[in-house]
Amino acid sequence: MKSLTGKHIALTASRKTEEMKMLLHKQGATSDVRSMQGTVAQDPETVTRLMREGLAEPVDWFVFTTGIGVTTLMGFASEAGVEEEFLKQIKSARVAVRGYKAVAALKSLGITSDIASQDGTTEGLIEQLKETTFAGKRLIVQQYGLSSPRLEGFLNEQGACVTTWLPYVHRAPEKEEVDRFMQELLEEGKYHAVCFTTALQVKSLFARANAVEKHRRLIRLFETHTIATAVGRVTAEALKEEGVTRIITPEKERMGAMIVELGRHMSNN
Numbered sequence: 001m002k003s004l005t006g007k008h009i010a011l012t013a014s015r016k017t018e019e020m021k022m023l024l025h026k027q028g029a030t031s032d033v034r035s036m037q038g039t040v041a042q043d044p045e046t047v048t049r050l051m052r053e054g055l056a057e058p059v060d061w062f063v064f065t066t067g068i069g070v071t072t073l074m075g076f077a078s079e080a081g082v083e084e085e086f087l088k089q090i091k092s093a094r095v096a097v098r099g100y101k102a103v104a105a106l107k108s109l110g111i112t113s114d115i116a117s118q119d120g121t122t123e124g125l126i127e128q129l130k131e132t133t134f135a136g137k138r139l140i141v142q143q144y145g146l147s148s149p150r151l152e153g154f155l156n157e158q159g160a161c162v163t164t165w166l167p168y169v170h171r172a173p174e175k176e177e178v179d180r181f182m183q184e185l186l187e188e189g190k191y192h193a194v195c196f197t198t199a200l201q202v203k204s205l206f207a208r209a210n211a212v213e214k215h216r217r218l219i220r221l222f223e224t225h226t227i228a229t230a231v232g233r234v235t236a237e238a239l240k241e242e243g244v245t246r247i248i249t250p251e252k253e254r255m256g257a258m259i260v261e262l263g264r265h266m267s268n269n
Contacts, residue, residue: 002028003263007192010181012036012201016255020195023259032191034181036201038173040145042072047167048080054163055085059093060137061160063151064113065122066144067101072167073142074109087111098125099234121237122151135159145170145200150241170200178208185226186217193227193248193262197255199238202230206242219243227265231258 005028011020014037024031051073064070077086087109096115097103103116115132117124139160141152147164155162172178182205184190196202209215222228222244230236232253239247248265250257 003267004029010034010191010194013197020255023256027263036173036204038204039171040168043169044076047165048076050165054140055089059089059140061094061139062090063096063141064102065098065142067105069142069144069167070102070105119233121233122148123237126154144168172204185221191226193229195229196235197231199235202238229258229262
């Protein structure tokens with residue numbers, strides 16, 4: 001018998017959903033797409049203003065979390081005529097990096113990092129940063145879509161002066177869409193598992209759940225009935241930050257591997 005026969009799965013992605021549905025079907029499952037991704041858009045005006053203000057004084061640390069964020073910031077800096085100053089500031093400061101794509105983007109600019117997360121997660125980056133003193137230091141933190149309360153909270157607790165740059169801003173999905181999904185999850189018990197492929201999907205769902213006082217119910221659901229499945233470590237980390245502890249994550253961060261790992265888990269439990 002196929003590993004997911006009789007199981008109904010929710011997909012919260014907005015891309016490659018047909019591929020995932022086909023993979024699930026081959027394992028015997030049925031599925032619905034309930035996209036929690038929302039949209040991500042550039043915000044050049046705001047970021048350009050923040051860049052001009054931020055580069056007016058020396059910066060002690062730059063923290064980069066995504067490769068696309070590094071590339072986009074360089075594009076904004078070029079358009080604003082501050083590219084040379086931006087590169088000069090980065091090279092004179094210390095640099096911390098979360099993911100391998102950000103490391104590669106910086107390397108292409110001739111910049112090496114002083115600190116890098118071992119596993120590509122925010123928690124991993126924080127562990128590395130704990131060995132450094134930030135009291136009174138000026139930090140610029142690049143994020144993607146949404147700021148990170150965990151990272152920024154840690155830095156503020158250390159006495160750092162933190163400014164966040166968001167070259168891309170996340171706009172949550174329509175409330176009605178999220179409410180409909182929560183109705184299916186909490187009231188109808190419709191899904192055996194939910195597959196998350198980005199941290200933004202996790203944050204969209206739980207932010208709305210928190211707004212309508214259903215956060216605890218959602219956590220309980222994922223602990224007892226519906227299995228939370230994450231495509232990789234960063235997405236799993238977002239679930240953990242919300243309080244979910246039962247999470248299925250593949251060793252290889254690929255959609256196909258995620259579905260195979262979910263099937264293996266369900267077959268054995």
